Structure formats: structure tokens, C-alpha cells
Amino acid sequence: MHIKSNISLKPYNTFGIDVMAKHFVSVTSLPELKSVLKLEDFPEKLILGGGSNMLLTKPIEALVIHVDLKGISIVSEDSSSAMVKSEAGENWHEFVLWCLHKDFGGLENMSLIPGNVGTSPIQNIGAYGVELKDHFVSCEALNLETLEMKTFNKEECAFDYRNSIFKQKAKGKYIITSVIFKLTKNNHQFRTNYGAIKTQLETMNVKDPTIQDISKAVISIRESKLPDPKKIGNSGSFFKNPVIPLEDFKALLINFPDAPSYIVSKNEVKVPAGWLIEKAGFKGKTFGNYGVHKNQALVLVNYGDAKGENILALSKLIQKTIYRIFNISIETEVNIL
Numbered sequence: 001m002h003i004k005s006n007i008s009l010k011p012y013n014t015f016g017i018d019v020m021a022k023h024f025v026s027v028t029s030l031p032e033l034k035s036v037l038k039l040e041d042f043p044e045k046l047i048l049g050g051g052s053n054m055l056l057t058k059p060i061e062a063l064v065i066h067v068d069l070k071g072i073s074i075v076s077e078d079s080s081s082a083m084v085k086s087e088a089g090e091n092w093h094e095f096v097l098w099c100l101h102k103d104f105g106g107l108e109n110m111s112l113i114p115g116n117v118g119t120s121p122i123q124n125i126g127a128y129g130v131e132l133k134d135h136f137v138s139c140e141a142l143n144l145e146t147l148e149m150k151t152f153n154k155e156e157c158a159f160d161y162r163n164s165i166f167k168q169k170a171k172g173k174y175i176i177t178s179v180i181f182k183l184t185k186n187n188h189q190f191r192t193n194y195g196a197i198k199t200q201l202e203t204m205n206v207k208d209p210t211i212q213d214i215s216k217a218v219i220s221i222r223e224s225k226l227p228d229p230k231k232i233g234n235s236g237s238f239f240k241n242p243v244i245p246l247e248d249f250k251a252l253l254i255n256f257p258d259a260p261s262y263i264v265s266k267n268e269v270k271v272p273a274g275w276l277i278e279k280a281g282f283k284g285k286t287f288g289n290y291g292v293h294k295n296q297a298l299v300l301v302n303y304g305d306a307k308g309e310n311i312l313a314l315s316k317l318i319q320k321t322i323y324r325i326f327n328i329s330i331e332t333e334v335n336i337l
């Protein structure tokens, strides 16, 4: 184990924000992770996965622990399904590609989501009609205090839209070390109902799509709408789509008859935050070296060397403006540090 001092976190966060970590260590095994957590010289610790859902706004005094546990294996399988386990430090998209290579179905609609497998349950990642919880079986997590391992089954994770127990009751208490998914080996479910997927498959001239075709379609859609973090720093959706009472939505329709929505329950609808932000005039706006992405207003971007605090100030301005115009509060999806 090698603890480094004064390391720039720029390569470790997809927003590409250049802040210093006073102390930094990468761990590649469970025993190593446990011994790092026992270090008394560093009472404060910050756990870092793929760094894809955070905005760094100040230097980090805590010991940054980069979870770099690797490995993918088939735990069990029968004629129709496979249980696949991935260690936390595997890149999410590479894991999805591994599954597709084996012709294991389930995760294809979630192709190209940035981040690591170990952080995927925290916010129950999702895209194009599929959420992590739809294929999640269980995860193993290390209790930061007792250093004991605990297995969380699906129920215990209390998954919800971009939410789980790891953002609520268990927040900051565990490190997820591996995740098990149940995937199909045949009888794949082809989830192509999402409008953009249908259109993309037509463009690709695919009539009878395979799970690999769906993945390709999703990759094309994402590449056309969402900036590649390797080129333009970003954390995907910066805000969550707000869920509002149906009554409030009806009131909104009076002034904004074109407002889109998705039904959540009998009394609630979800309004795309991207639409609200665009309507408020922020889409494509740049403020020097940062701004709002031109193809997807939900994504804030760093064009190079932007400061986290400036992006944070922009996000607050967006929230305030949305509230003033629409009387709707939008919450950040990204963790602010």
C-alpha cells in the first residue's frame, strides 16, 4: 500500500476538476482496503469510485481511498440465466460490454453510463427504460466502522428513482465491494419502447434487434446527446427530474401547455429537468470555461480548467431561476464535495 501526498484529483473525476487531495491511496484488494481503513493517522476518509457523480469544489483534507478492486466472474448459471459478479472497481461500461460479449442480456440499455460497478447501486443508475434494480441480485459491502462484510439483497437496498439505502440510512457507512446481477442467456427482453431507441434502430436498418444492436443504438444516442467526459468534463445529469403532484402539473400546463411529463403514480408526475432548464434559457449557455451542454440541458460541462465552485454557483442560479419561473424545486443528482 502506498499513500501518496498532494495528488491532483483531476484524472479521478469525470468533471475534470483540478483539486488537490492531501493524501491518496489506491486499493486493489479487500485486505488492503481493510488495513487502510484501520489507519489511525487519517481519521477522515473519502471513498472514490469512478468519480463520475461528484463535483469537487475544494481541496480534500481527508485520505482519499480509490477503490480499484477488479474482476468479473460467473457465480452460477442454468440454461436460461447467469448470475454474474463484478468487483466494485470495474468500469460500468466495460462490464456491460463483457456481458454482451457472453450474450448475457439485461444491461444493454444502460450502455455507456459513466462510473464504476461499485457505485452503480448507490443511485440506482438507469437509462432508456431500464434501471439497475431490474437486474440487481445483491451486493457485498464493507462496514466502515466494524470492518465486517454485509450482503445487501435487493429489498434491503430500498431502490427508488436515482435513490437507495446508500443515499439514505446507510449513507457514508459502507463501501460496496462487489455486485451480483441476474442476466438472461436466451429469451432476452428487448426493451426498445423508448422512442429514441426505436428511431435509432430504424436508422441502423435493424428490424429484429439483438441485445448487441440495442447497446449500439444506446451508444449512438448517448454519443449524440451527451458529451464524452474524456473530451469535455461532465458528470452526466447534474439534476434529478423533479417529481411533482399532478395538481401542480395541471397548473403548470396553463402557462406552459407544451410541458412534457411521465406518469409516476396516480397523483404524481415527473417533469424532465432538461426541459425546464432549456425553457429557462440556459441550454448551451457558456460562462467562460464552463456552462450548460448544447445538446442536453441537464448536463453541466467543464470546457477546461473550470473551478468546481463556479459550476456549483451556476447550478444554484439554475435552481433559483427554475423555482422563480415554474415554482418547482430541482435537486442535484451529483454529490457536491
Ligand code: EPU
Binding pocket: 126, 127, 128, 129, 226, 235, 236, 237, 238, 239, 240, 241, 260, 272, 273, 274, 275, 276, 278, 283, 295, 296, 297, 298, 333
Ligand atoms: N428535454 C428538453 N431539453 C433538453 C433535454 C431534455 O426539452 O435539453 C426534454 C425533452 O422533452 C425530452 C425529455 O426532456 O423528451 C427527456 O429527455 P431524455 O430522454 O434525454 O431524458 P432525461 O430525462 O433528460 C434521463 C436520465 C439520463 C438518461 C436518460 C435516458 C435523469 C436525471 N437522467 O434523462 O441519465 O440517460 O433519461 O433514459 O433521470 C445520468 O443520470 O447521468 C443520465 C444521463
